[in-house]
Amino acid sequence: MSGYHRALCSPSQERGVANAVRLTQVREVVDVKVDRVFQGSIPALYDQHLGPMIFTPYADDLASRLADLRHGRVLETAAGTGVVTRALVSALPESVSIEATDLNQPMLDHASSQLSSARVTWRQADAQLLPFPDDVFDAVVCQFGVMFFPDKPRAFAEACRVLKPNGRFLFNVWDRIEENEFADIVVKSVAALFPDDPPLFLARTPHGHHDTAVLEAQLRAVGFGTVTSEAVTRESIALNALSVAVGYCQGTPMRNEIEAHDPSRLDEATDVAAAAIANRFGSGPVTGKIRAHVITAGRKS
Numbered sequence: 001m002s003g004y005h006r007a008l009c010s011p012s013q014e015r016g017v018a019n020a021v022r023l024t025q026v027r028e029v030v031d032v033k034v035d036r037v038f039q040g041s042i043p044a045l046y047d048q049h050l051g052p053m054i055f056t057p058y059a060d061d062l063a064s065r066l067a068d069l070r071h072g073r074v075l076e077t078a079a080g081t082g083v084v085t086r087a088l089v090s091a092l093p094e095s096v097s098i099e100a101t102d103l104n105q106p107m108l109d110h111a112s113s114q115l116s117s118a119r120v121t122w123r124q125a126d127a128q129l130l131p132f133p134d135d136v137f138d139a140v141v142c143q144f145g146v147m148f149f150p151d152k153p154r155a156f157a158e159a160c161r162v163l164k165p166n167g168r169f170l171f172n173v174w175d176r177i178e179e180n181e182f183a184d185i186v187v188k189s190v191a192a193l194f195p196d197d198p199p200l201f202l203a204r205t206p207h208g209h210h211d212t213a214v215l216e217a218q219l220r221a222v223g224f225g226t227v228t229s230e231a232v233t234r235e236s237i238a239l240n241a242l243s244v245a246v247g248y249c250q251g252t253p254m255r256n257e258i259e260a261h262d263p264s265r266l267d268e269a270t271d272v273a274a275a276a277i278a279n280r281f282g283s284g285p286v287t288g289k290i291r292a293h294v295i296t297a298g299r300k301s
Contacts, residue, residue: 046081074099080107129158
């Protein structure tokens with residue numbers, strides 16, 4: 001606090017400001033931890049509802065960008081429920097092996113139950129501290145996981161370290177929430193139930209790290225050479241509005257936020273979100289816009 005502001009504040013006001021700052025800092029730490037909790041029924045609901053609705057289109061996109069890789073090793077970080085892993089197995093030849101990692105063991109357990117392939121090794125690992133030697137992978141892939149890394153430059157540096165010279169790091173991040181129709185409607189509708197402390201996981205984390213200029217600068221700062229980004233728009237298709245609502249309200253850490261308010265209101269929040277989606281898109285199959293940024297970073301030779 002500047003001397004000018006100290007002159008205007010009483011000691012009690014100064015203590016109040018300091019306490020507010022500390023509370024904000026504590027809340028930010030708690031949010032980071034809560035936002036990374038995928039356990040219980042979340043992995044299965046995430047895969048069942050959100051997998052085909054929003055993740056498969058971008059998994060296919062990432063896998064297609066590695067179509068020229070004919071042999072070697074691919075590392076996947078933040079593999080989640082294995083949507084990209086499955087796309088990679090389908091798109092790449094048998095001579096390419098895949099190391100699929102995630103910090104969250106329940107997500108990996110679900111992923112491994114959905115795919116049986118001798119080419120894939122499942123391993124719990126922190127993308128910010130990878131348990132691999134230098135220069136061993138031809139490509140590193142990460143689908144919608146970068147937003148969850150507390151220290152993105154460190155995770156980027158680790159990806160660069162384990163890549164072979166001229167290797168590629170491919171990842172995507174969601175664009176701002178307003179460019180993703182289903183997520184935007186779900187957040188706004190559920191927020192009305194908790195006006196004093198709305199569940200903002202989706203806006204804060206998945207859709208809160210869309211500044212590609214910042215990401216590109218961080219990548220170059222840790223040693224990557226050529227860095228490019230591309231905005232990719234797709235359609236998000238779901239069987240009905242309830243599937244959208246269940247996916248977001250019960251299949252993501254947004255569920256943890258809702259249940260922290262009142263566990264008995266999870267179904268209410270889900271129904272409110274479903275009604276808002278149906279009001280906008282109809283009661284049958286629904287289609288909405290989704291938009292993400294795909295970043296490709298090449299390690300220097």
